[in-house]
Amino acid sequence: MASSTQLVIEDDRQPARLGDRVYQQIKEKLIRGAYEPGDKLTVRGLAEDLRVSSTPARDAINRLALEGALVYAGPKTVIVPHLEPQALEEITLMRLALEGLAAEKAAARVVDEDIEALKEMQLQINAGLDERRYAEALWSNKEFHFLIYKLCGMPYLLATIETLWLRIGASFNDLYPEFAEAKYGVHNHMAAIEGLVERDGSAVRAAIESDIRDGYRRIKRANRERHAGRSRPA
Amino acid sequence: MASSTQLVIEDDRQPARLGDRVYQQIKEKLIRGAYEPGDKLTVRGLAEDLRVSSTPARDAINRLALEGALVYAGPKTVIVPHLEPQALEEITLMRLALEGLAAEKAAARVVDEDIEALKEMQLQINAGLDERRYAEALWSNKEFHFLIYKLCGMPYLLATIETLWLRIGASFNDLYPEFAEAKYGVHNHMAAIEGLVERDGSAVRAAIESDIRDGYRRIKRANRERHAGRSRPA
DNA sequence: GTGTGTTTTTTGTTGCAACATAAATGCAGT
DNA sequence: ACTGCATTTATGTTGCAACAAAAAACACAC
Numbered sequence: 001m002a003s004s005t006q007l008v009i010e011d012d013r014q015p016a017r018l019g020d021r022v023y024q025q026i027k028e029k030l031i032r033g034a035y036e037p038g039d040k041l042t043v044r045g046l047a048e049d050l051r052v053s054s055t056p057a058r059d060a061i062n063r064l065a066l067e068g069a070l071v072y073a074g075p076k077t078v079i080v081p082h083l084e085p086q087a088l089e090e091i092t093l094m095r096l097a098l099e100g101l102a103a104e105k106a107a108a109r110v111v112d113e114d115i116e117a118l119k120e121m122q123l124q125i126n127a128g129l130d131e132r133r134y135a136e137a138l139w140s141n142k143e144f145h146f147l148i149y150k151l152c153g154m155p156y157l158l159a160t161i162e163t164l165w166l167r168i169g170a171s172f173n174d175l176y177p178e179f180a181e182a183k184y185g186v187h188n189h190m191a192a193i194e195g196l197v198e199r200d201g202s203a204v205r206a207a208i209e210s211d212i213r214d215g216y217r218r219i220k221r222a223n224r225e226r227h228a229g230r231s232r233p234a
Numbered sequence: 235m236a237s238s239t240q241l242v243i244e245d246d247r248q249p250a251r252l253g254d255r256v257y258q259q260i261k262e263k264l265i266r267g268a269y270e271p272g273d274k275l276t277v278r279g280l281a282e283d284l285r286v287s288s289t290p291a292r293d294a295i296n297r298l299a300l301e302g303a304l305v306y307a308g309p310k311t312v313i314v315p316h317l318e319p320q321a322l323e324e325i326t327l328m329r330l331a332l333e334g335l336a337a338e339k340a341a342a343r344v345v346d347e348d349i350e351a352l353k354e355m356q357l358q359i360n361a362g363l364d365e366r367r368y369a370e371a372l373w374s375n376k377e378f379h380f381l382i383y384k385l386c387g388m389p390y391l392l393a394t395i396e397t398l399w400l401r402i403g404a405s406f407n408d409l410y411p412e413f414a415e416a417k418y419g420v421h422n423h424m425a426a427i428e429g430l431v432e433r434d435g436s437a438v439r440a441a442i443e444s445d446i447r448d449g450y451r452r453i454k455r456a457n458r459e460r461h462a463g464r465s466r467p468a
Numbered sequence: 469g470t471g472t473g474t475t476t477t478t479t480g481t482t483g484c485a486a487c488a489t490a491a492a493t494g495c496a497g498t
Numbered sequence: 499a500c501t502g503c504a505t506t507t508a509t510g511t512t513g514c515a516a517c518a519a520a521a522a523a524c525a526c527a528c
Contacts (some may be wrong), residue, residue, distance in 0.1 A: 003494070017510085018511075041476085043480065046514095052511040054513075055511075055513065056511085057513055058295070058480075063296075071371075074523095075250070076479050076480055076519075076521070077483095090388045090390055090391060093335060094335070094390070094394070097331040098331055100331070103330045105327075154324045154328075156302055156324055167390075218389065250481095250519095253481080276508085287484070289482055289483065289484090289519095290481085290512080293508095308491075309490060310491070310509050310510055311490080311509090
């Protein structure tokens, strides 16, 4: 919707492969909450929306489904997944293991500029929260975390963590307003920065783990409260 | 080459999608060591070998590359990856985090039949080792580990761990003879079984972590010794 | 209305040809 | 021999039509 008809150059770092572009766009929409859990995606529908043929659209859908960002509701039906409590718990346990690892290793390689960038990003989170610009705050929150994880220099780990975030992104966005009320995560983020300053890997890990656990509790509660009003999520 | 011309039914659990079949076959070859690090795979080459069109072949290659089981050596060149020390370390750290998690959670859900199956599998590993049937022993070793990981009932975790094994599979096979000399892993496996018997999650985690660490040291040494004779791996 | 069987429409997958470009090859020139 | 460049070959990606199968729409009996 935002892009003009079929301009080839959108920006100078456009992925060479068309399928990658489609993938990135869907991924972005997913993280930003443009889709709701249960929404159905089709090859031809995507192809038409993004003005490409079915091959790249199909590539993107398959890739997203492979990563768990989309799920099969039937042999020919892929949808944006609902956040089942069991899936949320599994993802949270994996996040604790993997992001904990990344956080711990980050402390060994951080330099002062990184810490400045982190503080800057935290300011943006706070601003977004204060002004009730939740989508923006959520985005900044993601940036904050990945700023840390990037430090450890483990590309495959980073990619794996990204798929975990992608997997809960849609539902996260969906719940965010109620989720963000209590200045979520600020304390933990400050503790993480402090740990980085001290180059104390255990402290950074503890802060990140605490952040993940707090988020887990909060989103579980929000989810419960929301479903209290309806008979079933679907 | 092995299959007849275009028989539709090969076995009754054949994946519906052709691309999945290609994927499974390459994956199998990779884990069994049919390819060597550096081997180049092409869409048309695979398509011809497996008597399919380029679309499923391309799907399989892209998926494998996405999982890291194949890597890009150039924009149009995918190869079986070499095991760089840095990549090995990253994968090992992720394995410790994820397989440690799976091992710990497995203790809470194990039943006696599972333990019997595990003991049986260990017998097969020992037999394979004794008779110098290394590929078989390696396969049984994989089965042993995944028998444990399956217990925790976390499907996405299992899938992620599988991609880690796939990623080091080719090089593992390549190095296995020298790697297996010293009855690798038997002690750790017994400790894991013992921990399962006691329903002691920490003990199972410790045993699996120890197993992973032992394997890491051993394969690193094997790799070093091998490269001592040559100027460069390639 | 509810459930069941049938028809129609939609959908993913596959094979294939065209295209742009990367990789391989050949060839001077030194 | 070896490097640098031009030519040729090989390769990944894309778009598209055909097909089988699933999903949706529909009709009808109870």
